Every structure is written in structure tokens, then in C-alpha cells.
Amino acid sequence: MRVVACLMLLVSALAHGADASQEQLLQRLRQPAVLRGSFTQERQISGFRRPVQSAGRFVVARGTGLLWHTMRPFESVLVLNQQRLTVSNGTGQPGTTLDATREPMLRTLDELLQSVVVADLKGLQAQFEVELRLPDGADWTMTLQPRQAALRSRFAGIELAGGEYVKSVRLQEQSGDVTTIRFADQMEDSRLTGAEAGQLR
Amino acid sequence: MSPNAFRRRRALALVWLLVVAVLAFHQYHLWRAPEFVTDVTELLPHQQDGVLEEATARLLSASATQWVVMVGSEDWNVTQQAARTVLETIDPQRRRLQATADGKVPEALLERIRAGRGALITRDSLDWLKGASESAIEQRALQGLVQPVGDGVSSWRDDPLGLLGEWVRERAQWSRLRPRDGWLWVEAEGAQWVVLPFADSASGLSSWRGGENSRLLARARALVAERVGGARIVAAGASLQAEAAARRAGFEISVIGTGSLLAVVLLTLVTFGSLRPILLVTLSLGVGCAAALSVTDMIFGRVHLITTVFGATLIGVAEDYGIHYFAARQGTPVDRRWDQLRQISPGLWLALATSAIAYLALGLAPFPGLRQIAVFSCVGLLAAFLTVLCWFPWLDRRALRTTRFSEVFARSLDRWPRWSGGWKWVALAIVGTALLLPGLLRLRSEDDLRQLQNAGPGLLAEQLEAGRILGLASPAQMYLVSAADQEALLQEEEALTARLAPLVRDGSIRGYQAVSDWVPSRARQVEAAALVAKADRVAWHAMAVATGEQIQLEPQVPQLLTYPEFEAAAGGQLPVGIWRDGSGAYHSLVMLGGVTRDSLTELARAGAGLTGVRWVDNTERYSGVLSTYRARLSGLLLVGVVGVVLLLHWRYGRRAWRAYLPTLLGGIVTLAFFGWLNIPVQIFVVLSLILLLGMGIDYGIFMLEHPGERSVWLAVAIAGISTLLAFGLLSLSGTPALRAFGLGILVGETAIWLLTPVFRLQAKG
Numbered sequence: 001m002r003v004v005a006c007l008m009l010l011v012s013a014l015a016h017g018a019d020a021s022q023e024q025l026l027q028r029l030r031q032p033a034v035l036r037g038s039f040t041q042e043r044q045i046s047g048f049r050r051p052v053q054s055a056g057r058f059v060v061a062r063g064t065g066l067l068w069h070t071m072r073p074f075e076s077v078l079v080l081n082q083q084r085l086t087v088s089n090g091t092g093q094p095g096t097t098l099d100a101t102r103e104p105m106l107r108t109l110d111e112l113l114q115s116v117v118v119a120d121l122k123g124l125q126a127q128f129e130v131e132l133r134l135p136d137g138a139d140w141t142m143t144l145q146p147r148q149a150a151l152r153s154r155f156a157g158i159e160l161a162g163g164e165y166v167k168s169v170r171l172q173e174q175s176g177d178v179t180t181i182r183f184a185d186q187m188e189d190s191r192l193t194g195a196e197a198g199q200l201r
Numbered sequence: 202m203s204p205n206a207f208r209r210r211r212a213l214a215l216v217w218l219l220v221v222a223v224l225a226f227h228q229y230h231l232w233r234a235p236e237f238v239t240d241v242t243e244l245l246p247h248q249q250d251g252v253l254e255e256a257t258a259r260l261l262s263a264s265a266t267q268w269v270v271m272v273g274s275e276d277w278n279v280t281q282q283a284a285r286t287v288l289e290t291i292d293p294q295r296r297r298l299q300a301t302a303d304g305k306v307p308e309a310l311l312e313r314i315r316a317g318r319g320a321l322i323t324r325d326s327l328d329w330l331k332g333a334s335e336s337a338i339e340q341r342a343l344q345g346l347v348q349p350v351g352d353g354v355s356s357w358r359d360d361p362l363g364l365l366g367e368w369v370r371e372r373a374q375w376s377r378l379r380p381r382d383g384w385l386w387v388e389a390e391g392a393q394w395v396v397l398p399f400a401d402s403a404s405g406l407s408s409w410r411g412g413e414n415s416r417l418l419a420r421a422r423a424l425v426a427e428r429v430g431g432a433r434i435v436a437a438g439a440s441l442q443a444e445a446a447a448r449r450a451g452f453e454i455s456v457i458g459t460g461s462l463l464a465v466v467l468l469t470l471v472t473f474g475s476l477r478p479i480l481l482v483t484l485s486l487g488v489g490c491a492a493a494l495s496v497t498d499m500i501f502g503r504v505h506l507i508t509t510v511f512g513a514t515l516i517g518v519a520e521d522y523g524i525h526y527f528a529a530r531q532g533t534p535v536d537r538r539w540d541q542l543r544q545i546s547p548g549l550w551l552a553l554a555t556s557a558i559a560y561l562a563l564g565l566a567p568f569p570g571l572r573q574i575a576v577f578s579c580v581g582l583l584a585a586f587l588t589v590l591c592w593f594p595w596l597d598r599r600a601l602r603t604t605r606f607s608e609v610f611a612r613s614l615d616r617w618p619r620w621s622g623g624w625k626w627v628a629l630a631i632v633g634t635a636l637l638l639p640g641l642l643r644l645r646s647e648d649d650l651r652q653l654q655n656a657g658p659g660l661l662a663e664q665l666e667a668g669r670i671l672g673l674a675s676p677a678q679m680y681l682v683s684a685a686d687q688e689a690l691l692q693e694e695e696a697l698t699a700r701l702a703p704l705v706r707d708g709s710i711r712g713y714q715a716v717s718d719w720v721p722s723r724a725r726q727v728e729a730a731a732l733v734a735k736a737d738r739v740a741w742h743a744m745a746v747a748t749g750e751q752i753q754l755e756p757q758v759p760q761l762l763t764y765p766e767f768e769a770a771a772g773g774q775l776p777v778g779i780w781r782d783g784s785g786a787y788h789s790l791v792m793l794g795g796v797t798r799d800s801l802t803e804l805a806r807a808g809a810g811l812t813g814v815r816w817v818d819n820t821e822r823y824s825g826v827l828s829t830y831r832a833r834l835s836g837l838l839l840v841g842v843v844g845v846v847l848l849l850h851w852r853y854g855r856r857a858w859r860a861y862l863p864t865l866l867g868g869i870v871t872l873a874f875f876g877w878l879n880i881p882v883q884i885f886v887v888l889s890l891i892l893l894l895g896m897g898i899d900y901g902i903f904m905l906e907h908p909g910e911r912s913v914w915l916a917v918a919i920a921g922i923s924t925l926l927a928f929g930l931l932s933l934s935g936t937p938a939l940r941a942f943g944l945g946i947l948v949g950e951t952a953i954w955l956l957t958p959v960f961r962l963q964a965k966g
Binding site: 041048049074076089175 | 308340343344347348349351353355356357358359380382744747748749752754
């Protein structure tokens, strides 16, 4: 599956993790029930000169799941909830679906997502060694080292940076591909819209 | 006593002493490291089919030392807490805990698989690629491109459609276990399970003393029940079953053994009112049992547990000779003992011979287990008898009084009803027939291997549950695939799995495991490689158009994966793999998961028409074996009945019916009893009838040989009661087959015991 393990990181990026100085970090972090925003993504594929650019919007809902809606260069919608992960091209055609009963990793991912959205960093720390840097001011950066060999064999390094919210994530894969995601326009909300809830159901 | 006779008797006693000394020496070595076989299938006839036998052996050895404990509850935290308790109890040092079953493809194998990129794709991918339009391929490739990261198996550049990643993921599906918080985790039926797989160093299948794992498991169960409410524990594994079987057998042996011995001691005590007969009869039993065990061990190499459980009934049969000796001795001068022994010994030889013939008839069936039982029993009887013959007059040097009990009992023969042919008897016969007939009409037969299973129903149920939760392939049904070379074998497997795939889709079975899942045939790898190369070009072009990248990529030529390479890199990924037999042919097993009774016909049909594929239904095969031999032994029983009837007619002429009728009636009563209680007749019931014929006829013979002689009646009656008790105790066995056997003998013997004096001759004079 293309997506599961990385989403775990992405999701953690959307809300972040910490260690000894996590109290300080927690104070700077917001813990909304629903967080919406836009993202731009640059994927540098090894052997290619130019990175692949894409952009879109995302929604994270605590206790429900994640919507990752790529709008440029073309439509792609990724939905993750407790039951399944679906990737479709946004034209209404059925896309690829992974069922949590066949791929139990999804369940783990979803639990991690929830713990992250509510800034329950225990979930993150179970999977990663977290090195946190808190320079003066509101901003912070952190480096995540996967604890499990399975994740380590895939990621050479993961870096997050943020302030009130996560601003960027950099994922360096063992295969040589590097992805940088920048987040912007974060908006908090107390609930999902009807359409979003429908997609996440 | 003439000096010659004295010397001969002394020589015999000394020779027997020498034999017993040798036995004692052998017993000492045997019990220092006792090893008994518990595997049920070893009781069955050896398969004529060498390949199938090899397949079974490989399958068994793959799982022999492994066992698994599963801890589950609705709440993951409770589950983890219980799992910690279990692990701390069973394996605090983590020496036996295995961590390899999480479905992760080993790194060494992954390296080799990456070199095969392009050739290794799933069947679904292959089907999709065959029909996919260029735009569909472009779509899929670009979808992958905008995902935040790749699949961890290949860079997008090397595998733009993520086909190898998908293949690897499908391979990981062989195990439903996934890592979670440092545990192996599976979710099933709404519960969160932690799975703790253990492996022992030595084979557990034949270990008798072991029992360690079961003890630890029992303690873990108790601790979890005490400390963590609401968590369930399910344990499974061949070694646990073997331990349970051994423990149970040990218990049954001691119950039957002690029970029979106690009965013999008590009967001897009240009949003879002296300690000497008890000690001597026990001595003869001890020598008999030791000889039985030693000789069986020497002949077969290893003794099966079921043999020993059955053998415990020997105590109730082998005491006959000693009791006959003392019954003859009772109330007669002590110096006549040699003469008396000489007088009764022809009768005893005859009784020994008929019992031995009956036991040996059991051994005619080609069941190794039954042959052991036959040898065990014959040797035990002979040794007990020889002990009486060679030693008893030497050791028994004092007078033996008649007791009140023996007098009263001996006189009871006079009051016993006797068949006179009057109208009362005819009416009784009609009533008896009316009672027996419906029972006989209700009889049904059943041939199920589980009859021989003695691990207990609880563990068996847990085994099934564990298999269901873990999605394990069943060892009961499988396909045996054979071909002249490996490529042909893999192609044959693929032809089969192509037929199985629809059955998985429609839910008839849950899945299958084949070698070709991991190592597709060369033909298929070549086909896949061509399709993938074409699709990759389309994908790269789409990427160039979408991003403006100008790059020329050429598909990499995949390095086709071969079975030897896979074997070298994977080592034990598959339970059995491919093997080569003596004639140079190659074989493999395609295992199935989630087989139900309803899917059996479909599965058998799926294998039909493929030359190298053989559908193997072990449950049915074993039932077939049991049913065949049930029929053959029934035939043997009829031949035996005819033989006995002819023999008795030759010896006793028109009076012969008095000797055999009680036994024949006893057999019919037994069958009617099984019919009434709705217990199916299986091979062991037939065997009990054979043994009844051999032992029951003895009583008739004795009564006919010495009409109205009270001391004979006493010996016959006392011996009969102890035999009854021994087999009655066998009917308490946890092994259904032994239980049926014991019950058959119990009912039949009781009937024979009661009926034999009814048909006695009028005492002379």
C-alpha cells in the first residue's frame, strides 16, 4: 500500500509530538476538534530533476478521520477512517479501497491519528523517538526517528516544523524520494460539515 | 515328588527367575527416560502412498514444536495486561517467544524480491494490466505520484504503478498478525487478541514426561483469571495436545490400574482370607505387566500411550491364573499343590490360548496400535501364567483354609436359575427378544478419527478457535501437487489457484497458501514482465507530460525469482515448500484456510482434471480407513463365531450350544445396548466383540468341562468379576474409542457372566 505508513507520519505532522519539553510545546499547540487547511506538496523523486508539485486541502476530525483532497495538478481524494482507506480520483468513480479487516495497520493508524489530534503524544512516542527543539519565540522543530525496524527501513529521516500549528513536514524515504509538505490557512472548527461527514462515513 | 521332577521344577523356577531379572533390568532403563507415543495417526495403518506419507510427515514436523497462547478481550489495555501476566508466567526470559509471525517479509528476501521487480505482480494486477487502457494506467500512476510517500518497497521511478509493493502486501496477508505496541496483534470477532507464539527445542509429539508447558499454561490461566477480569485465553499446538493426552493417559492408567488391583486384592482377600494369595497374585500381575511393557518396547521400539491405557486392563484378566490356582488349593492339603497345579494347568493353558487368540485377532488388523495392544496383552497373560506355573508352588508352602465367603459363593451355583425349556423360559426368551430387537434396529455406525483423540474436548475446541482467529490453514484438507520439474509444478499450482481464487472471492473458503504465491512460474513471470514494461513506459510518459520533466527511462529487465533462491533467502517462510522424492519428482502442498463441510465438494471439484493435482481430504481418508477395517473385522468376527461353534461341536457334540450360546447372546445384548443408547458402532466396538468371543467362551468351556464343580464356578466367577471391573474402568476413559471398547466389554461380559450358569449342565449324580 502506497500510503498507510506515510500517512501515519503525515497525521502526526498535522498535530505533532514531543518529549521532555512537551509541556512547553503543548502550550503552543492548538487542539481543535476539527482542523481544516490547505497544503502544497513537493515530491522529489530520485533520478528526476524537477520535483512533482501538488496542492489541495485537508480536514482532520478528531475521532472520525482524515480527508486529503489533492486539487492540482489533478483531483485525488484520500479518505481514512476507522474502517477503511480509500483513494479515488474525485470523478465519482470507485477508487482503491483498503479494508481495515484485511489491513489491520489501518486501525493502528487511525488510533495514532486520534491521539495526535488531541495532542496525546504518548501515541506518537510509542512509534517514534522524538527530538524536539524549541528556540525562543513561538516556533519549534522536531526530528522523528521510527522505533520499529519496519518503519526505519522505509524512512531515512522525518522533520517537522511548526508554531501554533504544524507548518511543514519533510519525509526522506530510504528509496531516495523526498517529500516536503507545507501547510497553510489552518482553521479550527467544532464540527464537520455535512458533506465532509458524508465523505468520511 | 521324584528327584527328577524336583530338579525339573527347580530348573524351571530358576530360568524364570533369570527372565524376570532381565525384565527388571530392562524396566529400570525404560523408566529412567520413559518415552511414549501420543500421536493418534500412528495408531492408523501406514499409508500405502509414500508421497502422501512424506507430505504428512513434513507438515507435522513443521508444527511439532510450536504452540501458541492467545489472550483476548474487548479492551486492548485489558488484553495487554493479561498478555503481560501470561508472558511473565510462561516465558519470563523470552527464550521461547517467537517474533517472526507478524507477516513482515524478511529483509533478505525483500532484497531478492526487489531484483525481481516487474516479474512479481499479483494475479489481480496481471488481470488488470491485460485489460487496462492507457488512460487507466496513466491515472493510476499519477495518483501514486501525488501521494505523500511511496510504498516503502520501491521508488515511484522504479515502479510507477506500485505493483511490487502491492505484491509484497498481498504476501504479508498470509499472516493476520500485525505488530501493535510491541505485541503481535489480531482483531477477531470484536475482540483484541495478543498472540504469543512459543517454540520448544525438542519435539513435543512423543514426549511423555514434558507436561511443563501445560503446567505453566494452567498457572497463567489462573493468574489472569485472578488479576485481570474479562480476558480469555486460548491455547493451541501439537505439543500441548500431546501433553494433555499424556497427562490424561497417565491419570487413566493409574485409575484403571489401581482400581483393578484394588478389586483383585479385595476379591482375593474375601475369597481366600489370607495375605499370601494377595501377594502372589500381585506378583504374577507385576511380572505380567512388566513383561508386556518390555517386550512391546523391544518389538516396536516405542510404546503408544493408548496401548498402556488399554494395557492397564490386563490386571483384571491376568489375575485369572493365580485365582484358579488358589481356588483349587483352597481347603486341600498343602503337599498336594504340585498335583493340583498339574490338574488345572491344561484348563489354564486352554484359557490362555483362547484369550491370546482373541487378542491376536485384534492384531490381524494392520493397525500398528492394535498390534501393540495384541502383543502387550498376550505377553502379559503368558508371563503372569508362567509366574503361576513356575513359582507359585515354591512360594506357597502353607495350607489355605476355605472361607465362609468362598463356601457361600460356591454354593450359589446350586441356586442359580437353569434353562429348562419350560413355558416360563420361552416367555422370558420372547420378552428378551422384544427388548433386544428395537435396539439392534437402531444401530448405526460411525467412523471418525476423533474417536481416538484423547487430548480432551476442551483443548480441541481451543485448537479450532485459535485456527479460526489466526486464519491458519487446516492440516485436514489440502492439495498435493506433483510434477516432473519445478517449473511444471509451479504452473500446475497456478492452474489450481486460478480455480481457487473465485472460491475465495465468493467466501466458500477464506484463502489458500501455495508456493507459487511466492515464486510464480517462470512462464508467468515472463508474461508479467512484458506487461509491466509496457505499462511503465505509459506511466513515465504521463509523468513527463504532467510535470514537464524530460527524462528517458528504460524498463529494467527483472531478475526472475527461482525456488532455490527463494528458499535460500526466505528459509522457513513456508511450512513445507517444494520437495523431491526418491524417484526425482517434485511435490508441494497447497494449503487451505476456512474450509467448511459445504465447501468440500467444490474443493474436490477444483482439483479435478488437473493431472498433477491431488485433492487430499485427510478426515475422509482416515474415516475411510476406519470404516474399511470395521467392515473387515466384522467379517473376521463372523468367521470367528463360525469357527468357535464348529470347534465346540467337534469337542462337545450336541451339548456344545451350552458353551457358546451365552457368549453369542452377550454379543447381541452389547449391540442392542449400543443401539438403545444411540452410541454409534465403530471399529472399537467390533474389537470388543472379538475379545468377548475369546474370553467369554472360556467360562462356557470351564462350566462344561467340570459340570457342577463348585471350585471351578468360584474361580470363573471371581475371575469374571475382576475382568468386568477392569474393563468397566476402561469405559471411564477420556478417549472415546477406549470408552466404547470398555463399555462393550462391560455390558457383554456382564451378560455372559450371568447367562453362562443358566445354560449349565445338570451336575452329575
